[in-house]
């Protein structure tokens with residue numbers, strides 16, 4: 001596929017960040033898009049803006065859908081086929097995702113399973129729903145978003161990333177297993193797996209929303225306590241991230257700061273990430289690393305897998321010999 005013009009693409013999580021940029025750039029390149037999100041208002045706005053700058057004839061539709069719920073994914077599929085008057089789709093970007101469920105030991109089982117359900121089952125349900133429609137296209141591409149946490153299962157010292165990494169490893173494994181499966185059984189479809197490093201988006205705030213929490217400023221004391229229980233607060237105090245005797249307001253401010261820093265201090269913007277993904281898909285790549293941080297981490301982990309969680313050694317490899325003061329600030 002050397003051009004997206006005249007094609008029909010599906011983008012999940014199209015209301016924000018990398019997904020919103022994929023919708024915009026695909027539409028600008030003459031590709032009709034069906035975008036879904038759990039945030040109905042955000043995806044409606046993203047679709048309207050993308051259609052406004054697209055060449056004539058390009059349609060961008062917005063759909064409410066929780067990808068972790070198979071019935072909603074099937075409804076999204078039926079809705080988009082009807083609205084685009086199509087019997088196939090050409091591209092599927094399984095991009096929707098959230099962070100969370102960092103610890104298997106201390107985080108709630110509900111949080112772990114919600115993160116895993118969106119990040120893994122969402123990708124699986126979309127593949128079940130859309131691979132037959134990619135086969136019907138005659139020239140289809142399935143693009144699944146994993147992460148650097150699909151090959152490296154931590155964020156750094158004291159920062160486990162359990163549910164997210166488990167799901168992202170599954171996405172990478174599933175996508176790589178599809179390479180030979182599709183080659184053998186449906187050669188008119190190919191698969192690509194996307195592994196971004198740190199990209200400046202609102203994933204921290206959107207993760208709270210996907211867990212049913214309001215913006216940090218509007219959280220009740222009970223919600224703050226649920227988000228950062230006493231035990232976790234004590235660890236943050238000893239790490240110097242919260243002051244001694246930190247109040248609920250201190251925690252609220254810390255969460256706002258984390259969300260802002262994640263977006264503002266990233267080495268790559270969502271727009272640049274989407275361009276790298278689309279260039280990779282057009283070029284026929286099956287493995288799309290997004291960002292220099294992702295490329296370096298990939299090389300370090302592949303070069304010395306047994307040192308992947310020996311942070312002093314890993315960071316020294318990443319920085320070319322200089323010990324890094326903190327972990328590679330990648331991912332949600």
Ligand SMILES: NC(=O)c1ccc[n+]([C@@H]2O[C@H](COP(=O)([O-])OP(=O)(O)OC[C@H]3O[C@@H](n4cnc5c(N)ncnc54)[C@H](O)[C@@H]3O)[C@@H](O)[C@H]2O)c1
Nearest residue numbers: 013016017018037038066067096097147198199201203206
């Ligand atoms: N930002 C990064 O640094 C980074 C790094 C590696 C991987 N990723 C992955 O890239 C993808 C996009 O992330 P982003 O950074 O653009 O985040 P984002 O929060 O800006 O966008 C994700 C979108 O997905 C939507 N979403 C969440 N749960 C959903 C669900 N159940 N059903 C439908 N939509 C849902 C959100 O509402 C949001 O609009 C995710 O899969 C994420 O894990 C991001």
